[in-house]
Amino acid sequence: PEQRRDLANDPRNLQAVDGPTNSKKSDSDAASWLPPNKGYRCTYVSRQIDVKALYRLWVTQAEKDAMSQVLHSC
Structure with a gap:
């Protein structure tokens, strides 16, 4: 519950x-x-990666592919 609260209120996760x-x-x-x-998009994806790493959240293969595609265009 604490991690969910922290994630929901983390400024890096709020847009x-x-x-x-x-x-x-x-x-x-x-x-x-x-x-x-x-x-x-580069900033958005970079922030998403930071948040997912910080909270040890999983990433689907499709999401990883999309993130990689965006980052390769930065």
């Missing part, structure tokens, strides 16, 4: 976005959603 963007993202990972602002 200020408008309502429609938040609805589109929902609980999607990088394999199924990336920020519409392509210039922010």
Whole structure:
């Protein structure tokens, strides 16, 4: 429970976005959603990797592939 609370309140895991963007993202990972602002995708993916490493969260192969593709374009 403490780790869930910490993750939910971690500023690295929180993004200020408008309502429609938040609805589109929902609980999607990088394999199924990336920020519409392509210039922010490198930062977004890097933050996701930091958060996942910090909280020892798993990554699906599809998510890893999507993250790698974004990072190769940075």
